[in-house]
Amino acid sequence: MMSNGYIEEGRVNRVLQHRRIVGEMIGRPLKKREVVHHVDENPSNNDRSNLQYFRHNSAHCRLHRFADRHGIHLSFLRIPWEKIYAAT
Numbered sequence: 001m002m003s004n005g006y007i008e009e010g011r012v013n014r015v016l017q018h019r020r021i022v023g024e025m026i027g028r029p030l031k032k033r034e035v036v037h038h039v040d041e042n043p044s045n046n047d048r049s050n051l052q053y054f055r056h057n058s059a060h061c062r063l064h065r066f067a068d069r070h071g072i073h074l075s076f077l078r079i080p081w082e083k084i085y086a087a088t
């Protein structure tokens, strides 16, 4: 585990585990602009149900701002990744 809590994989081509897993979920490697959000805000919890895909970071930031503004914990804002993938 890295000091920031993210899990890295591979010795030569290092890849962040949560990005690798979501890549498998959507059937291709993630592009740079694509972002994975951890629903429970724990960066080392890479269970599929905890990973939320965003096509752009702008949509991801919108989620965080919405939670901040309304005082809602992010874990209550879980949206199935298929819906996010289709809508963003």
Ligand SMILES: [Zn+2]
Binding pocket: 036, 037, 038, 060, 064
């Ligand atoms: Zn996030």
